Amino acid sequence: MAQGVRWGIVGLGSIAHTFAKDLAMVTGGSLVAVASRSIDKAKEFAKEYGATHTFDSYEALFESNEVDVVYIATPHTSHEDLxxxxxxxxxxxxCEKPMGVNPEQVARMIAAAKENKVFLMEALWSRFNPSIQKxxxxxxxGEIGPIAFIHADFAFYALGRDSENRLLNPDLAGGSLLDVGIYPIFISYLLLGMPKKIQASSHFFKTGVEMQTSMIFDYDDAQAILYSGLNSKSEMKAEISGSDxxxxxxxxxHEAQxxxxxxEGEVIDYNLPTHGKGYTYEIEEVQACLASGKQESTMWSHQNSLDLAQLLYEVRQKSGVIFPFEEQKQT
Incomplete structure (x- = not known):
C-alpha cells in the first residue's frame, strides 16, 4: 500500500469531522472514502477532507476495494450491526465508543473479528491521550504510592436539545452513561481494574433517558467516586490520590493537555498538549497494529472493551437503566 492505510468513514456527524481533521495530521494513512444515507452530505464531506470516493450506503463502502479500515461514527445502537x-x-x-450497547453485542463483534481475521478496536481515544498514558x-x-481514591466526572447541559436527539432518545441508547459516563468508568478501570462492588443511582429525564448518574466503585483498598450528567456542567477534572x-x-x-x-504540599504542573484534537493517537495505534499484522491492540484490547461494556451494564442494572430494545428482548 504505497499510499498507506486507506480509511473510510461511515456516519458523518460532528465526531467524524473531528476525526477527519486529525487523520489529515497523521502520516501513513489517508481518508479515501465516506458514506452517508445522503449522497449530498457524503459529497460535501468528501470535498472538505479530500476523500476520493463517496457512497450513499454503508454497504457500498464496505464492499469497496479502495478501503482498508472503516471508522464507524454512527449512533451507539448501530455499532454492532455496522x-x-x-x-x-x-x-x-x-468503532466509536461505546463499542456495543451491552456486553453481548461487544462479544459478538469480537467473535466476528476473529472469524474474519480482521483488526477491531474500540475508539476510546482517551486511552491514548499523552497525559493519561503518563x-x-x-x-x-508507584510514584504516588498505592491508590486509595479516584474522583472523575463528566457532565454538560444537553436537556435543551430536541427530544429526538441521540442523547435524549432512549431508542438510540441515549442518556449520559454510554456517551460520557464511559470516561470516568474507564479511568477507574484503567488504574484500578475491575471493582469488587458497584453502587449507582440515576435520575431520569421526561423522554425516559437517564440524565445523571452517580457511582461508587469499591476495590479492596480504594474507592472511585464517578459521575456523569446531562442536566448541568461539572468541573471535569480527574483526581487520583495515593498514600504519597x-x-x-x-x-x-478526558482530552487533557x-x-x-x-x-507534601508542593504542586508541579506539566503541560502535554495533544497533536490536533487528540484522535491522532488512536489513529496511529490502529495503523501501527495493521502494519505489524495485529488483530487487536495491546493498549486497548478486546478484553478491555468487554470489561468496560460489563461495567457500564452493571451500573445500568444498579440504577435501573434499560433501553426499550432490551426490554423487548426480555419479554
Whole structure:
C-alpha cells in the first residue's frame, strides 16, 4: 500500500469531522472514502477532507476495494450491526465508543473479528491521550504510592436539545452513561481494574433517558467516586490520590493537555498538549497494529472493551437503566 492505510468513514456527524481533521495530521494513512444515507452530505464531506470516493450506503463502502479500515461514527445502537457487516467484507474496524450497547453485542463483534481475521478496536481515544498514558505510568511505577481514591466526572447541559436527539432518545441508547459516563468508568478501570462492588443511582429525564448518574466503585483498598450528567456542567477534572501524593488531570480531563502532581504540599504542573484534537493517537495505534499484522491492540484490547461494556451494564442494572430494545428482548 504505497499510499498507506486507506480509511473510510461511515456516519458523518460532528465526531467524524473531528476525526477527519486529525487523520489529515497523521502520516501513513489517508481518508479515501465516506458514506452517508445522503449522497449530498457524503459529497460535501468528501470535498472538505479530500476523500476520493463517496457512497450513499454503508454497504457500498464496505464492499469497496479502495478501503482498508472503516471508522464507524454512527449512533451507539448501530455499532454492532455496522461493524460486523464491515468485518464480514474483510474490512478492519475502528468503532466509536461505546463499542456495543451491552456486553453481548461487544462479544459478538469480537467473535466476528476473529472469524474474519480482521483488526477491531474500540475508539476510546482517551486511552491514548499523552497525559493519561503518563498518569498510568506514574501510578504503575508507584510514584504516588498505592491508590486509595479516584474522583472523575463528566457532565454538560444537553436537556435543551430536541427530544429526538441521540442523547435524549432512549431508542438510540441515549442518556449520559454510554456517551460520557464511559470516561470516568474507564479511568477507574484503567488504574484500578475491575471493582469488587458497584453502587449507582440515576435520575431520569421526561423522554425516559437517564440524565445523571452517580457511582461508587469499591476495590479492596480504594474507592472511585464517578459521575456523569446531562442536566448541568461539572468541573471535569480527574483526581487520583495515593498514600504519597496525588495526580490531577486538568479539566476536560478526558482530552487533557497536561497534569499536575502534588506531593507534601508542593504542586508541579506539566503541560502535554495533544497533536490536533487528540484522535491522532488512536489513529496511529490502529495503523501501527495493521502494519505489524495485529488483530487487536495491546493498549486497548478486546478484553478491555468487554470489561468496560460489563461495567457500564452493571451500573445500568444498579440504577435501573434499560433501553426499550432490551426490554423487548426480555419479554
Amino acid at each position: 461493524s460486523i457487516r464491515a468485518m464480514q467484507k474483510g474490512k478492519h474496524v475502528l 498518569t498510568k505510568q506514574l501510578v504503575d511505577n 501524593g496525588s495526580i490531577f488531570l486538568h479539566p476536560r480531563w 497536561g497534569y499536575s502532581i502534588e506531593r
